[in-house]
Amino acid sequence: MSKAIITRNLTKRFGDFIATNAITFDVEQGEIFGFLGANGAGKTTAMRMLCGLLKPSSGEATVAGFNIFTQTEQVKRRIGYMSQKFSLYEDLTVKENIRFYGGIYGLSHQQIKSKTEELLGKLQLQQEAGQLVSSLPLGWKQKLSFSIAVLHNPSIVFLDEPTGGVDPITRRQFWDLIYEAADRGVTIFVTTHYMDEAEYCNRISIMVDGKIKALDTPAKLKEQYQAASMNDVFLQLARAKPGENNSSS
Amino acid sequence: MRTIFFILQKEFLQVFRNRSMLPIIFVVPVVQLLVLAFAANYEIRNLSVDVVDHDGSTWSRQLRDKLLSSGYFTLHRQSYSQQEAFEDLEANRADLILTIPPHFERDLVRENEATVQLLVNAINGSKAGLAYGYAANIIGRFNRQVRMDWLALDEDDGPEHIDITYRYWYNPTLNYKFFMVPGILVVLVTLIGAFLSGMNIVKEKEIGTIEQLNVTPIRKHHFIIGKLLPFWIIALFELAFGLAVGKLVFSLPFEGNIAWVFLFAAVYLLVMLGLGLLISTFTETQQQSMFITWFFLIIFILMSGLFTPIESMPAWAQQLTLVNPVAYFVKVIRMVMQKGSGWADIQHYFGIMLLMAAAVNSVAIWNYRKTV
Numbered sequence: 359m360s361k362a363i364i365t366r367n368l369t370k371r372f373g374d375f376i377a378t379n380a381i382t383f384d385v386e387q388g389e390i391f392g393f394l395g396a397n398g399a400g401k402t403t404a405m406r407m408l409c410g411l412l413k414p415s416s417g418e419a420t421v422a423g424f425n426i427f428t429q430t431e432q433v434k435r436r437i438g439y440m441s442q443k444f445s446l447y448e449d450l451t452v453k454e455n456i457r458f459y460g461g462i463y464g465l466s467h468q469q470i471k472s473k474t475e476e477l478l479g480k481l482q483l484q485q486e487a488g489q490l491v492s493s494l495p496l497g498w499k500q501k502l503s504f505s506i507a508v509l510h511n512p513s514i515v516f517l518d519e520p521t522g523g524v525d526p527i528t529r530r531q532f533w534d535l536i537y538e539a540a541d542r543g544v545t546i547f548v549t550t551h552y553m554d555e556a557e558y559c560n561r562i563s564i565m566v567d568g569k570i571k572a573l574d575t576p577a578k579l580k581e582q583y584q585a586a587s588m589n590d591v592f593l594q595l596a597r598a599k600p601g602e603n604n605s606s607s
Numbered sequence: 608m609r610t611i612f613f614i615l616q617k618e619f620l621q622v623f624r625n626r627s628m629l630p631i632i633f634v635v636p637v638v639q640l641l642v643l644a645f646a647a648n649y650e651i652r653n654l655s656v657d658v659v660d661h662d663g664s665t666w667s668r669q670l671r672d673k674l675l676s677s678g679y680f681t682l683h684r685q686s687y688s689q690q691e692a693f694e695d696l697e698a699n700r701a702d703l704i705l706t707i708p709p710h711f712e713r714d715l716v717r718e719n720e721a722t723v724q725l726l727v728n729a730i731n732g733s734k735a736g737l738a739y740g741y742a743a744n745i746i747g748r749f750n751r752q753v754r755m756d757w758l759a760l761d762e763d764d765g766p767e768h769i770d771i772t773y774r775y776w777y778n779p780t781l782n783y784k785f786f787m788v789p790g791i792l793v794v795l796v797t798l799i800g801a802f803l804s805g806m807n808i809v810k811e812k813e814i815g816t817i818e819q820l821n822v823t824p825i826r827k828h829h830f831i832i833g834k835l836l837p838f839w840i841i842a843l844f845e846l847a848f849g850l851a852v853g854k855l856v857f858s859l860p861f862e863g864n865i866a867w868v869f870l871f872a873a874v875y876l877l878v879m880l881g882l883g884l885l886i887s888t889f890t891e892t893q894q895q896s897m898f899i900t901w902f903f904l905i906i907f908i909l910m911s912g913l914f915t916p917i918e919s920m921p922a923w924a925q926q927l928t929l930v931n932p933v934a935y936f937v938k939v940i941r942m943v944m945q946k947g948s949g950w951a952d953i954q955h956y957f958g959i960m961l962l963m964a965a966a967v968n969s970v971a972i973w974n975y976r977k978t979v
Contacts, residue, residue, distance in 0.1 A: 409822045411977075430977075431824055439822040443815030449624050450617065461613030462825050516822075 360423070362387045362514050362545035363408060368417035370403050377403040379568035380417060387513070390536065390546040392559030398583045401549045402442070405453055408547070409439050422513045431459040435463075438507035438515035442522065448492035452483055455491055456506060461604055463510035477505050497528030501523055501535060508539050515539065517548040521555065553589040564589075564595050571595045610825060614833025618807075622837060624972040630910045631803075632841060636795045643783050644857060651728070651737045655683035657692040657701040664712035666753065673749050674705065679741045696728055703738050706851045714940050715753065777862075777945045784857045789940040790913040792849040796872060797908070797933055799842040800879030801886075801900050804835055808887035809896040821977045832971060842876050843869065862947035871939050871953060872962045878932045881967035888974040907933040932963055 363385040372581040378400040385391045395401045406412040408421050410430035419426045422436040446455045460470040478484050481501055508515050521529045535551050556562050563573040572579055572595055576588055585591045622628050658671050674680050683701045692807045695701035706724040714721040725742055729735035778785050811817040853859035890896040911933035935956045942948035
């Protein structure tokens with residue numbers, strides 16, 4: 359399998375502050391890659407660089423085979439993105455949101471029509487198709503948001519804390535959508551604060567103070583840190599004072 | 608092109624779904640036009656006057672009646688006490704005091720001259736100037752009449768004076784609304800252009816959708832055209848709507864070809880939309896964008912010649928108006944509508960507007976970034 363994402367010493371500085379410090383990792387095509395870290399550890403910055411929203415200060419990276427410094431527009435065609443902030447239009451209906459995003463990704467009217475029906479059916483939102491998005495419960499909005507992020511069949515989808523504030527049942531359903539997309543070969547790059555979700559990932563990396571401190575499958579990480587759960591692994595890494603832990607990436 | 612179509616479709620859906628938008632588009636202009644056209648009027652009427660008549664003679668009463676029948680003055684108090692009148696002036700109850708001294712009539716007959724005193728409240732200088740001007744004019748006329756009628760001088764023997772015949776060109780009836788309404792329309796169009804467009808873009812930043820758009824392959828110029836075009840259309844519609852209201856309510860004259868006004872407005876709006884876009888590129892919230900836009904617009908509007916003539920501004924301020932787009936539009940709309948100016952008269956201003964549009968939009972587009 360080819361690599362979906364390759365980064366080499368990817369760094370972002372904001373003045374004196376180094377948000378992301380020389381991170382290096384590869385993500386395989388079709389993989390569910392969990393990106394963990396405490397608030398302010400640099401996850402969002404790293405993700406925004408990979409999506410072409412932020413110019414890296416130094417280092418190298420390719421996403422879907424395109425350079426994120428020079429080929430941002432090609433990158434953008436091949437990725438989907440769902441941000442922390444809910445980012446569909448609340449004052450448009452479910453259908454109008456789908457049509458708008460489908461349209462700007464260049465889907466034809468016919469494709470938009472069939473995609474809309476497929477998506478509404480999958481999410482069982484047929485009844486709500488004509489309702490304003492603002493009237494939907496948060497969990498439904500998030501599922502809709504994800505479905506729209508993968509509407510144009512991207513090869514990679516970036517999810518930035520997609521399940522924040524969502525109840526456990528809806529989170530479970532959300533992960534069903536993620537698995538389904540992964541089965542179709544979509545690479546999932548997801549940040550989260552929920553350690554149970556971390557267990558669902560194929561591999562996870564844990565960022566502390568802008569650096570990647572650990573990167574492996576959940577099972578191997580638990581073994582390495584002799585922890586019963588991912589929660590313990592995370593606490594061990596995130597609580598350690600900078601410099602005490604050796605980088606294991 | 609298809610991308611622009613989808614953006615336009617979305618924008619129009621959002622604009623017309625916004626509850627406050629339709630009133631902004633239809634009600635606000637009508638109210639502003641109706642209220643401002645009546646209020647923004649430099650003719651001063653109903654100045655309240657205190658008359659202190661120490662003489663109480665026929666002629667002193669005649670002088671008073673002349674003043675009051677002119678339509679510019681209303682009597683606030685007729686008294687014999689200077690003190691009372693002063694108090695009125697201080698308490699802002701009276702705008703001016705006319706004091707007629709004792710023996711006014713006697714002096715006029717015997718000595719062929721008499722004095723009266725006018726005290727004018729000059730907190731508002733231009734109002735005071737006008738009040739004095741009106742009053743002095745009336746007293747002067749009274750003076751001439753007295754000399755001719757009562758001192759029994761016949762026309763030929765009377766004091767010489769020059770009779771001036773006059774005609775007011777371009778606004779023969781001196782209808783102030785003909786002058787103000789087109790200017791107010793400019794302000795309305797400006798507000799739509801600069802405020803709504805800028806706020807609309809910043810709103811996407813505020814709710815976070817701009818991020819979602821920035822990860823899409825949307826082209827920068829597609830996004831900008833899609834965002835600005837709706838307000839360009841709405842503002843031009845607004846201009847047509849306002850002109851129709853002006854025609855119906857104020858019988859606004861359309862001396863020139865109205866197409867020139869629209870052609871000019873079309874380019875003028877590009878400048879204003881560009882300004883809105885530019886402001887939106889360095890603000891993060893609708894509030895910030897509103898304050899900054901307001902800062903520029905208040906200067907543009909006050910220095911546009913809309914309310915006060917540019918010619919009476921100090922030289923440095925006149926230089927500043929050369930880069931004020933509002934000043935050009937106010938000038939052109941008045942030229943076309945009142946004077947009947949055509950292409951030959953406005954082409955120079957049109958060229959300047961094109962240059963401004965190109966300049967503002969280049970800076971704005973250069974400053975707008977999908978990637979930070």
